[in-house]
Amino acid sequence: MSLTPAQFSQWLTLAVAGQPGVKPVLLDVREPWEFQIASVAPDDSFELVRMPMRSVPARFPELDRQRPIACLCHHGARSAQVVQFLLQQGYDNVVNVHGGIHAWSQQRDASVPTY
Incomplete structure (x- = not known):
């Protein structure tokens, strides 16, 4: 399943309603140099986790299976x-x-740079 960035707030609302007390995760799988150029602003409604794609096979156990992940x-x-x-x-x-x-x-x- 996928969603657009415009649908992200709605997804957050539904994720929290379905699992009260659970904070959804925005998993950014870009490379560190990409994080330096552009990043999503931190927000209390979700946890931003940076895990470059190449590291996911080794690091995925760090992600809680019960939390919604985008x-x-x-x-x-x-x-x-x-x-x-x-x-x-x-x-x-x-x-x-x-x-x-x-x-x-x-x-x-719009304050997030494009590259």
Whole structure:
């Protein structure tokens, strides 16, 4: 499943309503140099976790299977692969942010640089 950055707030609302007291995760799977260029602003409604795609196979156990996870990359391709990987590992509440941080800048926060 995927959602656009414009749908992210609605996803957060539904995720919290379905699991009160559980904070959703925005999993940014871009490379560290990409984080330096552009990043989602921290927000109390979700936890921002940075885990470059290449590190996910070793680090995915750090992610709580009970928490809703939205995966983000530059345009949405790498994050879609991470979603599929996590689903194969038994995570069942995982979505892809279609369009990635580029679309995030266009649809949610114009202060986020595009690259």
